[in-house]
Amino acid sequence: MTDSRRVQIVDAFTDEPMAGNPAGVVPEAADLADDQLAAIASELGASETAFVLPADDADRRLRYFTPEREVDLCGHATVAAFASLYDRAVVERGDYTVETNVGTLDVTIEPDGTVWLTQSPPEIREVDVSLDEAADALGLDVAALSEVGEDLPLARASTGFPFLVVPVGYFEQLSAIDPEMAAIEALCEETDTEGLYAFTFDTLEGEATLHGRAFVPLAGISEDPVTGTASGAVGSYLRYQGALDEADPLVFEQGHFLDRPGRVLVDTREGEEGETAPRVGGRAVTTLDGDVVIPESDGDDIIEA
Helix, strand or coil: CCCEEEEEEEEECCCCCCCCEEEEEECCCCCCEHHHHHHHHHHHCCCCEEEEECCCCCCEEEEEECCCCEECCCHHHHHHHHHHHHHCCCCCCEEEEEEECCEEEEEEECCCCCEEEECCCCEEEECCCCHHHHHHHHCCCCHHHHHHHCCCCCEEEECCCCEEEEECCCHHHHHCCCCCHHHHHHHHHHHCCCEEEEEECCCCCCCCCEEEEEEEHHHCEEEECCCHHHHHHHHHHHHHCCCCCCCCCEEEEECHHHCCCEEEEEECCCCCCCCCCCEEEECEEEEEEEEEECCCCCCCCECCC
16 A cells, blocks of 8 residues: 655745745654655755654654755754644644754744744854865855954854854855855864854844854755754854843844745743753744655664654
């Protein structure tokens, strides 16, 4: 008997279809083998696909696959998955826990459908990468980085998915980036990061905090439209550097250079017990909803419910 599963494409960090960052969502992925998950993600072609699974010690378990491999965490796919569950009345507004490869994280759904993901506590350290190296990888003159580099150094920042953080002086310079993917990949390998996130405090909207661009060649993604994991990491980096006041949540713009504009809400304030794990939030819109035929597994690595 042919097995098929419901699949969706959900645009995260936007309330408009065909904007933000598209994620694949498979709402019922129990009993699928790893090679079947990988095949579905490759077929859907989204930068990441979230597979919703049962969990023993959390409300849900999520696994994330790019078209090329599994990754430990994906912010926009988490927002997409829970927005899908909420839209279909599988879950209600409120607080939930989700098991991921980086641990069990908290998710909150607000009445308007905004999904908040609490990420892992931040890990931030400066890196031994010259501004010339970073500028060459981005196809920029070093002045685009040196004008802000004295106050905001290059750093590795992670809240579950590590990024090399590169501040850029002005919006015009950010828009002029002409990435050399091989060089970015080499920098990421050198700094033990998965991607490079370049940003400027120049923004299109007055209420926005920064405008960013993310390049993730190690995960098979040349440029990611709107990234939740990077936003949480960069928000924590800015808090660590003392570059933010207490006017949270922040608003990060991204995706405009790919004609997929989106915005990520970022909250890096301390919680009631002094914890500093950031939260990222946003809306999502389902743009495709259908079924996919599941190929037979090549192995016996069935995920047990």
